[in-house]
Structure formats: structure tokens, C-alpha cells
Amino acid sequence: MSFNNTMMHRQSTANAASLAKQQGVCSTEDNQSSSAEPSSLAADTYPLCLSEYTRYGRQLILPSWGMPSQLALKRSRVLVVGAGGLGCPAIQYLAAAGVGHITVVDHDVVERSNLARQILHDEATVGLSKVESAERAVQRINPHVRVDSIASAFDKTNAMPLVSSHDLTLDCTDNVLTRYLISDTAVLCSKQVVSGAAQGVEGQLMVLNKNPHNSDAAPKDGSSAAGPSRGPCYRCMFPKAPRPDDVVDCSDGGVFGGITGLVGTLQAVESIKLLSDMGASTPPALLLCSAFSYPPFRSIKLRPARPDCRSCGNPENVESRISDLAQEDYAAFCGLNDVRGQGGSRGGRDRISVQDLAGILQNGAETTQANPRSLLIDVRPKVEYGIVSLPNTCNIPYTDLRRNPSETLRRIRTLQNSVAPISSSGNPSNRSTSKQSTCASKVSPSIYLLCRRGNDSQIAADLLHEAQDEQASTTGNEEVHTFAAQRADGFTFVDVIGGLQAWSKEVDPSFPVY
Ligand SMILES: Nc1ncnc2c1ncn2[C@@H]1O[C@H](COP(=O)(O)OP(=O)(O)OP(=O)(O)O)[C@@H](O)[C@H]1O
Numbered sequence: 407m408s409f410n411n412t413m414m415h416r417q418s419t420a421n422a423a424s425l426a427k428q429q430g431v432c433s434t435e436d437n438q439s440s441s442a443e444p445s446s447l448a449a450d451t452y453p454l455c456l457s458e459y460t461r462y463g464r465q466l467i468l469p470s471w472g473m474p475s476q477l478a479l480k481r482s483r484v485l486v487v488g489a490g491g492l493g494c495p496a497i498q499y500l501a502a503a504g505v506g507h508i509t510v511v512d513h514d515v516v517e518r519s520n521l522a523r524q525i526l527h528d529e530a531t532v533g534l535s536k537v538e539s540a541e542r543a544v545q546r547i548n549p550h551v552r553v554d555s556i557a558s559a560f561d562k563t564n565a566m567p568l569v570s571s572h573d574l575t576l577d578c579t580d581n582v583l584t585r586y587l588i589s590d591t592a593v594l595c596s597k598q599v600v601s602g603a604a605q606g607v608e609g610q611l612m613v614l615n616k617n618p619h620n621s622d623a624a625p626k627d628g629s630s631a632a633g634p635s636r637g638p639c640y641r642c643m644f645p646k647a648p649r650p651d652d653v654v655d656c657s658d659g660g661v662f663g664g665i666t667g668l669v670g671t672l673q674a675v676e677s678i679k680l681l682s683d684m685g686a687s688t689p690p691a692l693l694l695c696s697a698f699s700y701p702p703f704r705s706i707k708l709r710p711a712r713p714d715c716r717s718c719g720n721p722e723n724v725e726s727r728i729s730d731l732a733q734e735d736y737a738a739f740c741g742l743n744d745v746r747g748q749g750g751s752r753g754g755r756d757r758i759s760v761q762d763l764a765g766i767l768q769n770g771a772e773t774t775q776a777n778p779r780s781l782l783i784d785v786r787p788k789v790e791y792g793i794v795s796l797p798n799t800c801n802i803p804y805t806d807l808r809r810n811p812s813e814t815l816r817r818i819r820t821l822q823n824s825v826a827p828i829s830s831s832g833n834p835s836n837r838s839t840s841k842q843s844t845c846a847s848k849v850s851p852s853i854y855l856l857c858r859r860g861n862d863s864q865i866a867a868d869l870l871h872e873a874q875d876e877q878a879s880t881t882g883n884e885e886v887h888t889f890a891a892q893r894a895d896g897f898t899f900v901d902v903i904g905g906l907q908a909w910s911k912e913v914d915p916s917f918p919v920y
């Protein structure tokens with residue numbers, strides 16, 4: 407906005423035809439005009455419709471932008487995978503800036519827990535598919551944009567046709583499997599990927615497979631004749647997938663809404679630069695941002711693509727270069743076939759439903775002399791335990807437990823000496839928001855393990871079983887002998903199916919879910 411009032415007196419001399427068009431959105435045919443056409447006063451030859459001149463006016467007049475860039479954007483087809491924390495702001499700015507065609511792929515539906523950061527969705531679209539919610543939002547923002555919504559997962563079956571039919575792909579997903587798949591597909595189609603990531607208070611941005619048609623290395627004579635070297639793909643940067651246990655997603659680790667907004671917006675900016683041919687000349691870089699650090703931004707220059715990369719490397723240097731996505735087992739590569747990694751059961755572990763747990767807590771079903779000393783252990787992180795917890799629980803965070811299950815066993819035995827009955831006298835859902843840290847029962851050998859959704863508690867039960875077996879088989883261990891004398895069979899570790907979410911759903915709907 408400007409306060410220079412000379413601007414107030416400028417008036418266009420629009421002809422009758424264009425005035426008629428001013429009222430509405432121009433047709434698809436209007437939008438197809440070529441930027442190469444000479445400028446004419448006839449309305450039909452304007453490459454944008456009148457309302458678009460007004461809509462995009464502030465960016466059109468930028469010396470570095472102008473009509474060629476605007477038209478390039480209008481002719482562009484952009485694929486956005488993921489309409490969550492990153493996808494929403496990215497789609498918002500791509501649409502507002504005037505990208506002609508946006509395809510959004512996401513298999514998820516809008517949940518209330520998305521609304522603090524996934525800004526295209528709102529109360530009215532909770533329960534709707536994210537792509538439909540995003541499409542409605544785009545139509546509100548800019549009716550000149552065509553949106554295709556695909557309410558299914560981006561996978562091996564649709565990857566090639568989707569990526570190859572778009573000029574650019576934005577990776578706005580939250581899992582490594584999809585990141586490898588998007589990157590590999592883009593390499594096979596010689597397309598670039600604007601990749602974003604956000605976790606906690608930190609975010610990352612990079613363009614993958616940048617300048618896919620350029621050679622791998624910069625010219626030896628230092629000339630820039632061949633342009634900047636081809637940038638790395640996701641596999642160049644991460645030839646090995648992280649172990650599933652080391653990957654934390656937003657629902658487990660939390661995320662700061664503004665950070666996803668920042669990274670998603672930067673993805674849109676980077677995309678707009680590439681689509682209008684303004685971003686190709688800069689070397690590949692990784693931008694890191696951290697909301698609570700100073701300075702909040704850092705940029706790291708990336709090495710060019712690796713010649714031995716399985717995805718984008720030189721075929722002569724690579725033994726089994728990826729050439730057919732159907733042949734690739736992405737789940738195995740990412741370690742997702744490991745049952746434990748998905749919170750699956752090894753079998754033989756005891757489990758309990760939330761209803762049965764409620765019965766125990768309420769009725770003191772196990773308060774018998776034969777079953778002394780039960781504990782109800784909440785394995786969520788300390789910060790989550792501090793948000794809300796069931797009464798009479800102990801907090802041993804899963805990460806501590808996993809780091810040292812044997813030590814955790816010792817801790818559990820110690821906790822038994824500072825006991826309080828796990829059965830409550832009244833309401834089983836008599837929740838507490840305080841950070842009480844000890845409680846137990848004198849009456850049961852069962853150690854009930856509870857988490858938010860019932861995944862970590864399963865793994866915790868397995869780890870503790872294993873640690874107990876290991877200790878029991880160790881001869882000469884005084885502590886184990888003492889323990890065995892106390893309780894010949896040791897503890898029974900019991901995971902609570904579905905965790906606190908199931909508790910809230912099936913036992914006490916007033917228990918807060920986050
Ligand atoms: N293979 C895929 N195909 C399509 N969309 C995907 C794929 N993998 C992930 N996504 C989508 O990417 C988005 C990632 O965004 P984000 O992590 O902010 O959302 P979320 O999963 O809803 O968050 P939360 O973890 O809080 O539930 C999600 O909407 C998710 O459905």
C-alpha cells in the first residue's frame with residue numbers, strides 16, 4: 407500500500423468487452439493466451455483477464471517479475487504431495503500467486519488436532535478429506551487456479567504418471583518412505599522436487615535433483631557455460647534410511663505451527679522461482695531454520711549429486727541403479743517390515759483392554775494377597791505426562807526405558823517400595839494434571855504399561871520382558887536372586903491396548919485427548 411495520492415488519479419481506459427469481463431473470472435480459453443503474443447487493446451488478446459491484472463498487480467510491477475514470469479506461473483502445473491502443515495501454506499501461496507494448475511495428493515482426513523497449523527482446513531472441514539478441504543480453500547483464495555484433488559496416497563502405482571505430468575513436485579509429507587519415493591520418481595522423470603520438513607521447532611528446505619539436465623560436475627575450467635552442476639537427490643543425501651525407531655513424527659514429537667508455516671511458505675517461494683526460471687542459477691543448498699535459535703536461519707551449500715547414487719548416479723558407477731519403481735521394496739528399505747518398528751506384538755505378551763484396566767482401578771480386582779505390588783506405568787514423555795495423566799501412575803518415559811531396559815527394571819523394583827494402591831476408591835478416570843511421579847500397589851505382580859495410543863507401551867512391554875529374561879538367566883547375579891526369591895515368576899508386563907486415546911474413547915470421554 408502507498409500513501410502517494412498521485413496514484414489515486416490513475417485510471418485505466420478499459421474497453422467495453424474487458425469491462426464486461428471485469429465482473430467475473432476469465433474462462434480457461436482466456437487463460438491459454440501465449441506470452442509471445444503482441445500486446446493489443448482487444449480484450450481477447452490480453453494474456454490475463456482483467457481481474458487478474460488487478461489481482462496480481464503488486465507482483466506484476468516488480469522489476470524482477472513482470473508479465474513473462476506471471477504467464478510462466480499461469481502455465482505451470484504443480485504437484486503438491488501432502489496437504490498438512492507444510493502443504494497448506496505452500497498451496498496457499500502458490501494459489502494466491504497465480505499458479506495455473508495445482509494437483510494435491512493426500513489420503514488423510516482433516517482432524518481437529520491439525521487446525522493449529524494446517525491453515526487451509528478449519529472447523530467446518532473437520533472430517534472431510536484434506537484434499538477436498540484444500541481445494542475449497544484454493545477456490546476461495548483464487549478462482550483462477552485449477553485444482554485437481556487426489557484423495558489417495560502417493561505410492562508406487564501413481565508416482566510416475568503424477569510426477570511426469572507436472573512441472574514441479576513439492577514434497578510436503580512427513581515420512582521417509584514417501585520422501586525416497588518422490589525423489590526417485592523425480593529422478594526417473596528428470597524433474598525437480600522442492601522438499602520441506604518440519605519437526606519440533608526446526609525446519610529444513612532444499613531443492614532435490616536441481617537442474618536435472620545439467621552435468622554432474624561443474625566444468626573443470628571454472629567456466630559457467632554448462633550452468634550449475636546437477637543437485638543431489640534425497641538418496642545422495644541419505645543413502646541409508648534412518649531406523650524407524652529414530653524417526654519421530656509430529657504427532658509424537660510435536661511441532662511448532664509457525665515453523666511449518668515458514669517452511670511451507672518458503673517451499674512456495676522456491677517453487678515460484680523455479681517455475682519462472684529465476685531460481686535455477688543458484689547452487690543447491692540446504693536451508694535450516696530454528697524458531698528459538700539466533701540467528702534463526704542457516705544455509706549450507708550442498709555437494710553436487712553423488713556419482714555412485716543408486717537413484718541418480720552414473721549407471722557405470724552403480725551396480726543396481728533404480729530403473730523401475732515397482733521392483734523397489736521401499737518398506738523394507740525403510741525398515742518398516744520389522745514388526746517391532748510398527749509396534750506389533752512379538753506374541754506371548756499380556757495385554758489388557760482399557761475397560762478391564764478401569765475395572766481393576768475401580769474395583770481393586772487385583773488387591774489380593776496373592777498378587778501384591780502392581781504398578782501402572784505411563785511411558786509417555788515427561789512433557790506429555792505433565793499435560794494430563796491418570797491418577798496413581800508412575801512416569802517412566804519410553805525413551806529412558808528403551809535406552810536401558812535393565813536399569814528400568816531396577817527402577818520398577820525400587821518404585822514398589824514407595825507404593826500406593828493402583829485401585830482408586832471411586833471414579834476410575836479421576837484424572838490429575840499434576841506431575842505426580844510415584845504410585846503403586848502392594849497387591850499385584852503385573853506391571854501395566856500405558857502410553858498415548860498403545861504403540862510405545864507394546865514395545866516397552868517387550869523390552870522389559872526381554873530384560874527380565876536376560877537377568878533371570880544370568881547366574882551369580884545377587885539382585886536377580888533376591889528378586890527371584892521375592893517373586894518366582896518375576897513381573898508380568900501388560901500393555902494397555904489403545905492407550906489413553908482408547909481410555910478417553912471407551913472409558914471416560916471427559917479425559918482430554920491431545
Ligand atoms: N504417501 C503419501 N501420500 C499422500 N499424502 C501423504 C503421504 N505421506 C504423508 N502424506 C500426508 O502428508 C501430510 C503431512 O503433514 P503433517 O505431518 O503436518 O500432517 P498429519 O499427519 O495430519 O499430522 P499429525 O502427525 O499431527 O497427525 C499429511 O496430511 C499426510 O497425510
Ligand SMILES: [Zn+2]
Nearest residue numbers: 639642715718
Ligand atoms: Zn542421488
